[in-house]
Amino acid sequence: EVQLVESGGGLLQPGGSLRLSCAASGFTFGSFPMDWVRQAPGKGLEWVSYINSAGKSIYYADSVKGRFTVSRDNAKNSLYLEMNSLRAEDSAVYYCVRDGLVAGDFDHWGQGTLVTVSS
């Protein structure tokens, strides 16, 4: 069974930094591209970042480019999101998501970790 378990969320002040982790199991992690998708309270889904299976192709939403860094450790079956210069508008549930290999869909989602940026 595919499992994606996020951790690292919390409450922090504007301008702060945080590192999210996603532990993957139940599949060959190193074969799949991965994404982070977030959802602000009461709002829709927003794609945040993409990283291919080897970690060589990386893309970011314009809203986080230059502040967030996605990475992965295939030996540890883990995905990471380093978030810097956090703003109130970054407050959201952050989902770790696996990309489907055939069509690029988001075929499995974690349960999410909540990040709250507030003074």
Next chain:
Amino acid sequence: SYVLTQPPSVSAAPGQTARITCGGNRIGSIGVHWYQQKPGQAPVLLVYDDSDRPSQIPERFSGSRSGSTATLTITRVEAGDEADYYCHMWDHISEHHLLGGGTKLTVL
């Protein structure tokens, strides 16, 4: 920036058919995917690549595309289908994943 446009809300009575649209002029060059999200839960993939369905998804959920509009159709609507629905595609021009704003399905 390029967007996918969904109606904010759709309603249907139990047993009826609900249709949720997703518009965008880059739709057609690559497949559209659909997700269901119930309150307090993570999204679930319903349809991928316009019209394919994961094995665990009931046949009542189907997808189609015509021109620059993709449609999610839910037949024989049930109370348990009340949820938010999102469309999604990869935009190869911007190299961004795009997600629609979401549509809330209300079962009357």
